Amino acid sequence: MILVLLGPPGAGKGTQAKRLQDMRALVQLSTGDMLRAAVAAGSELGQRAGDIMERGELVPDEIVIGLIAERMDADMDGTGFILDGFPRTIGQAEALDKLLGPRGKGVDRVVVIEVDDDALVARIAGRFTCAKCGEGYHDQFKKPKVEGVCDVCGGTNFTRRRDDTEEVVRSRLKAYHAQTEPLIGYYGAQDKVRAVDGMADIETVQKEIDQTLDGA
Ligand code: AP5
Numbered sequence: 001m002i003l004v005l006l007g008p009p010g011a012g013k014g015t016q017a018k019r020l021q022d023m024r025a026l027v028q029l030s031t032g033d034m035l036r037a038a039v040a041a042g043s044e045l046g047q048r049a050g051d052i053m054e055r056g057e058l059v060p061d062e063i064v065i066g067l068i069a070e071r072m073d074a075d076m077d078g079t080g081f082i083l084d085g086f087p088r089t090i091g092q093a094e095a096l097d098k099l100l101g102p103r104g105k106g107v108d109r110v111v112v113i114e115v116d117d118d119a120l121v122a123r124i125a126g127r128f129t130c131a132k133c134g135e136g137y138h139d140q141f142k143k144p145k146v147e148g149v150c151d152v153c154g155g156t157n158f159t160r161r162r163d164d165t166e167e168v169v170r171s172r173l174k175a176y177h178a179q180t181e182p183l184i185g186y187y188g189a190q191d192k193v194r195a196v197d198g199m200a201d202i203e204t205v206q207k208e209i210d211q212t213l214d215g216a
Pocket residue numbers: 007008009010011012013014015016031032033035052053054056057058059060061064084085086087088092123124126127128136137138139141142172198199200201202205
């Protein structure tokens with residue numbers, strides 16, 4: 001299965017992708033994570049992308065298409081992918097079709113996680129991540145069971161993203177509405193889109209996504 005998770009910044013794409021990955025044996029591919037890894041490695045690509053990400057704008061299509069093509073190629077014979085944060089423009093969606101078509105594959109389902117813009121700012125401002133294993137948390141909505149200790153790996157260092165300030169989130173939201181939302185029409189014309197209420201709690205959203213994947 002090839003599943004695309006669409007939704008504004010902070011909608012819960014990463015949170016749900018990690019759960020689905022475990023439950024359905026699909027490989028999560030997050031272009032945001034790949035770009036942050038390139039920035040952290042200090043590669044030429046990372047240096048190019050880093051400034052753009054800090055402004056909350058989209059990185060050029062050719063960069064992310066190159067990254068995703070390489071990763072998909074490595075796992076193309078597996079059970080499938082959860083695409084988290086890709087595609088984000090019509091150009092990226094067309095490139096994805098060109099990548100999958102010759103292999104007899106295509107996007108099977110597009111789940112749009114819908115959340116009000118104002119709720120997103122609060123979600124993103126409270127987000128932090130385990131520096132060791134990458135598990136995501138939130139000051140209010142998803143605290144570690146023991147304060148200061150990661151539930152998954154026991155790590156005690158946590159990080160916050162540089163693009164998670166209110167000003168940058170507003171710019172990311174603008175990019176989402178202008179450049180990514182048109183994908184709902186692109187995939188809607190192929191009858192692949194199902195929307196879920198991302199304002200519900202994490203468990204409820206997960207159940208809703210499950211239902212859409214099981215054909216409801
Ligand atoms: P990316 O890393 O993809 O960021 P994003 O799309 O802005 O999404 P986020 O990771 O911020 O949010 P999310 O939806 O995954 O929410 P999460 O699960 O963490 O991209 C970053 C940047 O990279 C872009 O701005 C761009 O510059 C560049 N980029 C990446 N891909 C690109 C592409 N394809 N093309 C061009 N540029 C690209 O949840 C957020 C918080 O809320 C967490 O704390 C979580 O615990 C909490 N939460 C989750 N669900 C719920 C719930 N139901 N109720 C309450 N809290 C919840």
